[in-house]
Amino acid sequence: MSAIRVDGERVATGVLAEVAARIEARLRAGLPRPHLAAVLVGHDPASETYVRLKRRDAERVGIATSDRRLPESATTSEVVDLVESLNRDPEVSGILVQQPLPPQVEVEAVVAAVDPAKDVDGFHPLNAGRLLLGQSGLVACTPAGIIRLLDEYRVPIAGRRAVVVGRSNVVGKPVALLLLRRDATVTVCHSKTTNLAEVCREADILVAAAGRLGLIRADWVKPGAAVIDVGVNRREDGRLGGDVDPAAAEVAGWLSPVPGGVGPLTRAMLMANTCRAEEARRPG
Ligand code: NAD
Numbered sequence: 001m002s003a004i005r006v007d008g009e010r011v012a013t014g015v016l017a018e019v020a021a022r023i024e025a026r027l028r029a030g031l032p033r034p035h036l037a038a039v040l041v042g043h044d045p046a047s048e049t050y051v052r053l054k055r056r057d058a059e060r061v062g063i064a065t066s067d068r069r070l071p072e073s074a075t076t077s078e079v080v081d082l083v084e085s086l087n088r089d090p091e092v093s094g095i096l097v098q099q100p101l102p103p104q105v106e107v108e109a110v111v112a113a114v115d116p117a118k119d120v121d122g123f124h125p126l127n128a129g130r131l132l133l134g135q136s137g138l139v140a141c142t143p144a145g146i147i148r149l150l151d152e153y154r155v156p157i158a159g160r161r162a163v164v165v166g167r168s169n170v171v172g173k174p175v176a177l178l179l180l181r182r183d184a185t186v187t188v189c190h191s192k193t194t195n196l197a198e199v200c201r202e203a204d205i206l207v208a209a210a211g212r213l214g215l216i217r218a219d220w221v222k223p224g225a226a227v228i229d230v231g232v233n234r235r236e237d238g239r240l241g242g243d244v245d246p247a248a249a250e251v252a253g254w255l256s257p258v259p260g261g262v263g264p265l266t267r268a269m270l271m272a273n274t275c276r277a278e279e280a281r282r283p284g
Contacts, residue, residue, distance in 0.1 A: 003249045004153065006228070006256035008145075011152045012264035019268075019275045020061040026284055027062070034093040034278035035064040036120065036270075037086050041079060041105060042072035047098045054096070057267050063274055066092075076106045080113045087115040093278035094120035096270070117281060120273040123170065131177050138273050143175035145265025146207060146228050147182070153254055155226040158183035161202050165189045165216065165243070166209035171230055175207055196220075208243035216244040224253040230262050 023034060036058055038051050051067065058065045068082055079101070086095045095118045101107055116126040122140035130137030150157060162184035166172035176188045184205065189196055191210075200206055200220040208216045209230035221227055221244075231243030242258030249255050256262055 003227070003252040003255040005249075006149050006153055006226075006254050006261055008149065008256060008261040008264040011149055012145075012268035014152070015148065015265070015268035015272055016057060016061050019063075019271045022275055022279070023062040026279070029284050031282060031284045032091075032278075033062060033064050034274050035066070035091050036094045036096060036274045037089075037092045038065065038067050039070070039079065039082060039086070039095065039097045040067055041070045041074050041098075042102050044098075044100060047100070051098055054267055054270060057271050058274075061271050061275075063271060072102055074102070074105065076104070076109050079105050079110050083110060083113040087113075087118060092118065093281060094118050094270075094274035096121060118277055120270055120277055122174070122273065128169065128174070131174055134181060138277065139178070140170055140174045141269035141273060142171050142230065142262060142266045143178050144269045144272075145262055146175050146230070147178050148265055148269070149228060149256060149262070150205065150226060153226070155205065155254060157205065160184050160204035162186045162205040162207070163189060163200055163203035164207045164209065165196070165200070166207075166211070166230070168209065171209040172207075175209070179205065179207075210243050212243055213241050214243070214245045216248065218245050218247040218251050221248045221251045223251050225251075226254040227252040228256045228262060229258050232258060232263065 055065050086092050095114050097110055111123045114124055116124045119127050119138050122138045127137040162179040164172050164176045167188050167190040176186050180186045187199055189199055197220045201222055203225055206225055206227045211231050213233035227244055227248055229242035229244040233241050235241045240259050
């Protein structure tokens with residue numbers, strides 16, 4: 001039996017259509033268009049590509065965008081000053097600080113400078129804390145997108161065993177908290193976990209976010225499990241590959257591909273967060 005392919009492009013298109021409809025209704029009511037401001041420091045080619053894709057999604061749903069650029073040599077305080085000016089700008093609904101930042105810039109200081117109400121990446125300590133406490137707030141886009149994928153494919157979460165491989169602040173920890181919030185029994189694995197294969201085999205829901213090509217072997221997957229592959233790794237031939245061996249499709253009940261699984265959802269959730277931030281600021 002072959003797993004159901006979790007089609008991130010299709011689900012993302014649905015999320016973007018919902019966001020577009022909400023914005024359309026606000027515009028009809030005479031409310032301003034949401035506005036996403038991106039902060040770019042230096043000229044990282046991957047960042048340029050991400051920001052271009054985000055701009056394209058924003059245009060599709062009716063979100064205005066602007067890019068604020070600083071040179072590669074920018075200091076922490078210059079980046080913080082720019083962020084603070086965007087915090088004060090009444091036109092701006094959401095602020096996206098594109099990472100990676102150059103090494104001399106303190107990422108934590110910049111993330112903490114973003115107004116939590118405009119923190120559409122969901123990285124600010126206040127929003128991370130709200131997630132931990134089960135309070136409502138802006139949630140990081142990739143973890144929110146993973147839950148959306150599971151819901152779209154009607155994967156049961158409550159009472160199920162969920163295993164998250166990876167404990168980063170941007171993916172592993174927040175997705176574990178979201179699964180816990182939905183009443184899964186959650187185990188978080190990481191690079192020091194000793195019996196990874198065994199733990200993975202217990203998972204009804206397996207989220208692979210280690211950034212290690214093919215780490216999760218097909219025989220680590222419980223038959224019928226929902227496997228969400230977050231990893232984006234470069235194969236030797238230059239193509240992209242996930243953390244999960246594609247042969248897992250013979251065992252899993254659902255499997256998200258790389259590319260075309262989680263990635264499109266991450267971008268769509270950014271648009272949903274921007275719309276939500278604007279709705280919270282100006283309820284209408
Ligand atoms: P990270 O490097 O910050 O964290 C990786 C985590 O995996 C760490 O907690 C580490 O302990 C764990 N890990 C590493 N090797 C391991 C091993 N052999 N066994 C068990 N655990 C191991 O990475 P991240 O930012 O969380 O991203 C993870 C992956 O997801 C990367 O490939 C990244 O490119 C990808 N990603 C994709 C999207 C998307 O939208 N598709 C978004 C964010 C991240």
